[in-house]
Amino acid sequence: MKTFRSLFTNPWFFFAIVLYIGSLFVLSRRAEFSINEALIELIIFGIAFPLLAWLATIRARPLIVRVHPTGPEMLALLAYVLALSVYLAFGPQAIDSWLPQDWIASDRIKFFVTLGKKLLVFVALPLGIFALAWRYSVRDFGFQRDGLRELGRTHLPIVLVASCAVLAFNYFLGGAAAPLREGKFPLFNCLLAFHFASSG
Amino acid sequence: MSIIFGLAHAPGFIFRHAGAVEGLGANPTVLDAIAYSIATLAISGVFFGIIWARTKNLFALVPVHAAADLFPNLSDFVKTWGL
Numbered sequence: 304m305k306t307f308r309s310l311f312t313n314p315w316f317f318f319a320i321v322l323y324i325g326s327l328f329v330l331s332r333r334a335e336f337s338i339n340e341a342l343i344e345l346i347i348f349g350i351a352f353p354l355l356a357w358l359a360t361i362r363a364r365p366l367i368v369r370v371h372p373t374g375p376e377m378l379a380l381l382a383y384v385l386a387l388s389v390y391l392a393f394g395p396q397a398i399d400s401w402l403p404q405d406w407i408a409s410d411r412i413k414f415f416v417t418l419g420k421k422l423l424v425f426v427a428l429p430l431g432i433f434a435l436a437w438r439y440s441v442r443d444f445g446f447q448r449d450g451l452r453e454l455g456r457t458h459l460p461i462v463l464v465a466s467c468a469v470l471a472f473n474y475f476l477g478g479a480a481a482p483l484r485e486g487k488f489p490l491f492n493c494l495l496a497f498h499f500a501s502s503g
Numbered sequence: 504m505s506i507i508f509g510l511a512h513a514p515g516f517i518f519r520h521a522g523a524v525e526g527l528g529a530n531p532t533v534l535d536a537i538a539y540s541i542a543t544l545a546i547s548g549v550f551f552g553i554i555w556a557r558t559k560n561l562f563a564l565v566p567v568h569a570a571a572d573l574f575p576n577l578s579d580f581v582k583t584w585g586l
Contacts, residue, residue: 319506323545326538333535341542352550360557368559384511392514410583445561458563461554466570473574 352468359464363457366450370443379436383429395420505552509545513537547571 310316323345330336372380398420399407406412426444433439454462474484516536531539554564580586 319545322506322541326541329534329538330542333531336539344543345546348550349546353553356550356553357557360554363558365557366559381507384507388511388514391511392517414583445555445559445564447560450560450562453558453560454562458558458560461558462563462566465550465554465567469567469570470573473571477574 347472352465355468356461356465359461360458363461364453366445366447366453368443368445370437370439376433376437379432383432387424390424394424505545505548506541508548509540509543510537511540512544513540516540 327338327341330341331338395417399416402416406416430439430441430444433443450458513533513536516531516539517533551564551568554567555561
């Protein structure tokens with residue numbers, strides 16, 4: 304209950320609600336946009352799934368994170384996210400243009416190139432910046448041996464519940480799962496893809 | 504943070520026409536791309552944010568994110584690896 308009380312007294316929460324309502328108003332002018340689908344997504348991802356996650360973590364023991372971000376660190380994070388948004392617009396295509404075209408032509412090599420780009424931009428670079436500027440360690444980024452151990456203990460319920468909830472949502476309501484619903488992919492392919500999705 | 508997470512996707516809708524496969528269309532205005540990022544992607548950021556806040560375990564988020572990406576990427580994965 305304390306969590307909910309602090310949520311409803313947080314001014315940023317109300318700012319987010321105002322932004323959300325304003326966004327729906329802007330989008331309601333577009334013919335392609337379905338406000339019903341957006342509201343269903345709000346109910347499922349904004350209310351039902353977070354509630355499910357909260358219930359599944361009642362007994363979870365959170366790991367100890369040594370650092371508590373300061374103002375300058377949060378500003379650096381915001382700047383990195385802004386830089387990241389520019390990268391997402393132009394970066395991947397720019398990198399591809401510098402690589403041997405044989406690599407880009409091959410779907411299999413491109414798969415690993417894409418994986419490498421994601422690891423560099425989303426993991427290695429931010430870790431490098433925060434390690435150099437504020438002496439963050441890999442542990443402070445959430446990579447802890449205790450984390451792996453807790454996966455088999457108090458964090459197992461949330462992983463199982465949240466993964467199943469997301470899979471069920473995508474399977475029954477997602478357009479991307481239509482070929483699977485029609486029986487075009489066997490279970491083995493799904494398991495292989497899940498393995499690679501976890502590593503990428 | 505969920506709002507920032509959502510907004511980080513807005514340039515992709517404008518420059519990479521990523522909205523073509525979603526409910527936004529291929530050529531949205533800047534305002535529409537920002538609004539769409541907040542109305543859809545920022546919402547899913549709340550779910551992942553709760554898991555992080557309650558566990559502080561990145562390894563708990565990895566399989567959940569993998570589950571979210573599984574079906575949207577399955578078709579390309581099967582095609583790429585000839586399965």
